[in-house]
Amino acid sequence: MSAPFQEELLRYKQNFERVKLLDATLREGEQTPGVSFTIDQKLEIAKKLDELGVHMIEAGHPAVAPDVMEAVKRIVAMKKEGEIKAEIIAHSRAVKADIDAAAETEADRIAIFYGVSDIHLKSKHRKTREEALSIIAEMVEYAKSYGVKVRFTAEDASRADLEYLEQVVKTARDAGADRVSLADTVGILTPWTAKRFFEHMVKRVPNVEYDIHAHNDLGMAVATAFGAVMGGATAVHVTVNGLGERVGIVPLQVFAVAVKVHFGIDKVNLSKLMEVTRLVERYSGLEVPYNMPVIGDYAFIHKAGVHVAGILADPRTYEAFPPEMIGRSRDYVVDKYTGKKAVKAKLEKLGIKVSDDELLKILDEIKRSRYKILTDENLVSIAEKVTGRALRPKVTEKLEAIVWIKVDSNTFTSSVARKIHMIDGVKEIAEVTGDYDLIVRVEAPDHYMLNTVLDTIRGIKGIESTHTQIVLKKMDK
Numbered sequence: 407m408s409a410p411f412q413e414e415l416l417r418y419k420q421n422f423e424r425v426k427l428l429d430a431t432l433r434e435g436e437q438t439p440g441v442s443f444t445i446d447q448k449l450e451i452a453k454k455l456d457e458l459g460v461h462m463i464e465a466g467h468p469a470v471a472p473d474v475m476e477a478v479k480r481i482v483a484m485k486k487e488g489e490i491k492a493e494i495i496a497h498s499r500a501v502k503a504d505i506d507a508a509a510e511t512e513a514d515r516i517a518i519f520y521g522v523s524d525i526h527l528k529s530k531h532r533k534t535r536e537e538a539l540s541i542i543a544e545m546v547e548y549a550k551s552y553g554v555k556v557r558f559t560a561e562d563a564s565r566a567d568l569e570y571l572e573q574v575v576k577t578a579r580d581a582g583a584d585r586v587s588l589a590d591t592v593g594i595l596t597p598w599t600a601k602r603f604f605e606h607m608v609k610r611v612p613n614v615e616y617d618i619h620a621h622n623d624l625g626m627a628v629a630t631a632f633g634a635v636m637g638g639a640t641a642v643h644v645t646v647n648g649l650g651e652r653v654g655i656v657p658l659q660v661f662a663v664a665v666k667v668h669f670g671i672d673k674v675n676l677s678k679l680m681e682v683t684r685l686v687e688r689y690s691g692l693e694v695p696y697n698m699p700v701i702g703d704y705a706f707i708h709k710a711g712v713h714v715a716g717i718l719a720d721p722r723t724y725e726a727f728p729p730e731m732i733g734r735s736r737d738y739v740v741d742k743y744t745g746k747k748a749v750k751a752k753l754e755k756l757g758i759k760v761s762d763d764e765l766l767k768i769l770d771e772i773k774r775s776r777y778k779i780l781t782d783e784n785l786v787s788i789a790e791k792v793t794g795r796a797l798r799p800k801v802t803e804k805l806e807a808i809v810w811i812k813v814d815s816n817t818f819t820s821s822v823a824r825k826i827h828m829i830d831g832v833k834e835i836a837e838v839t840g841d842y843d844l845i846v847r848v849e850a851p852d853h854y855m856l857n858t859v860l861d862t863i864r865g866i867k868g869i870e871s872t873h874t875q876i877v878l879k880k881m882d883k
């Protein structure tokens with residue numbers, strides 16, 4: 407990476423080396439509308455997060471509901487059995503009943519939150535600033551009396567009076583909180599103000615470790631987290647796929663890759679990022695948007711002719727980082743934005759050579775067509791029409807193939823089967839036991855159609871691998 411002033415950013419490398427990731431998918435993430443994980447799903451997600459290498463897991467707010475309590479207890483049990491290494495955190499309001507519930511789980515840490523902006527104090531808590539300070543002191547001390555680690559969260563810290571916030575953090579620290587989360591609850595910080603904010607707080611109230619909890623209401627969450635770490639935050643709250651209240655918080659995958667790209671630091675096992683993406687997509691029921699940075703389907707799909715010509719020459723022309731960094735691959739689509747180089751390369755991949763003159767005519771035809779994305783089959787049809795040559799090898803009868811499919815362990819086999827069933831050319835499908843999960847019989851009039859059907863199958867989310875056999879001969883009984 408050689409952006410202007412990058413060397414200034416690199417001065418903060420050690421801040422990013424020491425920063426810890428706190429994953430809050432099971433607490434903040436479950437506050438996403440429509441998301442409700444089962445206990446078993448939470449255990450699986452917690453295990454996956456631990457394999458990924460996050461330092462802390464905020465497992466839930468036990469006072470919320472019996473199943474939240476049960477899930478936190480079972481995640482703590484996994485920790486005790488050595489199945490999970492990360493610190494386990496239970497969330498709590500600043501009330502004794504919530505703290506008792508959190509303590510009952512035997513989590514490593516209780517995180518107590520209290521809104522500290524005047525808006526929250528007046529409208530929500532109906533407390534004066536002084537009353538709030540004594541509640542914070544009393545509740546942190548109460549949680550400490552259970553012998554656990556305590557984090558205090560200054561909810562809506564980014565809109566609190568700065569001098570009052572200093573008193574809040576001092577009060578929490580002096581009462582025994584060794585970590586304090588400064589929450590940007592409505593996402594109004596920017597990288598610059600976040601940096602200044604954390605620098606100020608670290609200086610004014612030292613001897614406490616600061617967390618940044620940044621919401622994404624203005625699309626700033628990752629950038630705010632960067633600023634906060636540069637300013638001295640030593641933990642960043644993230645969720646898988648950016649889940650959370652309203653539009654969520656810092657997406658784990660985007661933050662981890664941004665740290666890798668800018669500083670060369672692996673905060674987590676990057677090769678497992680897509681696995682956890684799919685797991686949480688499936689259990690949350692929320693698919694990641696196509697254009698989501700890093701993990702969206704289009705993160706490495708190029709389109710404009712100029713771009714494709716660039717990436718064919720050197721992928722770095724239009725990629726901030728190589729897809730292989732997270733086990734993904736690049737591709738490009740063909741439509742009216744395409745140029746000669748893109749079409750030529752696609753045709754060559756299909757084993758078709760055309761003259762320069764033919765190429766120009768094919769391109770012209772593509773530009774007049776109404777296709778939103780041309781499949782290989784569409785492209786070959788246009789090439790045949792333009793050149794007047796049969797570009798498909800002659801076949802006398804239909805082709806048949808058997809495709810053996812292994813479904814990702816985090817995906818329901820039946821849902822993949824349903825999607826495959828809808829593809830033209832798929833004639834039969836069976837769910838099976840053994841090394842593979844599905845066997846599919848495909849028929850197509852020629853190699854190109856067969857390829858298109860197979861490509862469509864391979865493109866279905868949740869398919870881990872396929873093995874295809876072309877049928878040569880058949881004996882009917």
Ligand SMILES: CC(=O)SCCNC(=O)CCNC(=O)[C@H](O)C(C)(C)COP(=O)(O)OP(=O)(O)OC[C@H]1O[C@@H](n2cnc3c(N)ncnc32)[C@H](O)[C@@H]1OP(=O)(O)O
Pocket residue numbers: 437467469470471498499500501519520521530531561591651
């Ligand atoms: C910004 C964040 O995301 S912080 C995390 C927020 N988490 C949650 O809200 C977890 C899900 N919540 C719930 O299940 C419920 O709201 C519960 C169990 C916490 C409380 O339920 P209820 O007792 O029915 O209260 P209700 O939700 O109607 O109102 C919240 C009450 O908590 C109080 N409260 C809110 N935050 C806090 C706090 N940090 N500390 C102490 N009390 C608080 C409110 O003042 C209000 O009290 P009131 O009834 O005296 O006005």
Ligand SMILES: O=C(O)CCC(=O)C(=O)O
Pocket residue numbers: 434517519559561562587588589590591619621643
């Ligand atoms: O506990 C925290 O750090 C954050 C609480 C929260 O979710 C928020 O303020 O948005």
Ligand SMILES: [Mg+2]
Pocket residue numbers: 434591619621650651655
């Ligand atoms: Mg939040």
